[in-house]
Amino acid sequence: MSERNLRDSVEPLLYKPSQEIALSSLRYHDRRVTITKEFTFDAAHHLYAYKGKCANLHGHTYRLVVSVSDVLDEIGLSIDFGDVKALVKTHVVDRLDHTYLNEVLPPMNTTAENMIVWMFEEIERALHAFRETARVERLTLYETPTSSVEITRQEMGL
Ligand SMILES: Nc1nc2c(c(=O)[nH]1)N=C([C@H](O)[C@H](O)COP(=O)(O)OP(=O)(O)OP(=O)(O)O)CN2
Numbered sequence: 001m002s003e004r005n006l007r008d009s010v011e012p013l014l015y016k017p018s019q020e021i022a023l024s025s026l027r028y029h030d031r032r033v034t035i036t037k038e039f040t041f042d043a044a045h046h047l048y049a050y051k052g053k054c055a056n057l058h059g060h061t062y063r064l065v066v067s068v069s070d071v072l073d074e075i076g077l078s079i080d081f082g083d084v085k086a087l088v089k090t091h092v093v094d095r096l097d098h099t100y101l102n103e104v105l106p107p108m109n110t111t112a113e114n115m116i117v118w119m120f121e122e123i124e125r126a127l128h129a130f131r132e133t134a135r136v137e138r139l140t141l142y143e144t145p146t147s148s149v150e151i152t153r154q155e156m157g158l
């Protein structure tokens, strides 16, 4: 292949400086898109008024799957994955990681169901303060690899 033919075939694939792209082409307008970020944390707990092994002190590696939505900004981002990471870590994950949940959470039985309602309220409050148009859409909390609970915005009555 001649040098000229090579240049002609490669040039269209090369990165173009962003100044050459019209700002309006960087996003879809007025679209709300849901993004999802996952977290893990380790914690100990026991259940009250429960007949079975989970009445005893034990631990889990919890997995929390957080889906949030927002309208796209001027460059086509809903919410930056990094902002969701910082917010969920600050308001939920770092408060629970390597703790004894029965002491750290507000007074409640530490079932996965109760925990996910509390998590939804905490994340929704922090997200709304961060950006008024942002919403929590869905949370899934895995207590073990085979046991999970889930709650949606609709189930929260929002
Ligand atoms: N509906 C719920 N049921 C149970 C909860 C709960 O929060 N909501 N919690 C427990 C215990 O905390 C237990 O640690 C987890 O239960 P389980 O999935 O039965 O744990 P296993 O390790 O036995 O799971 P396998 O993967 O089947 O070995 C109990 N129930």
Ligand SMILES: [Zn+2]
Binding pocket: 045, 054, 058, 059, 060, 143
């Ligand atoms: Zn448990």
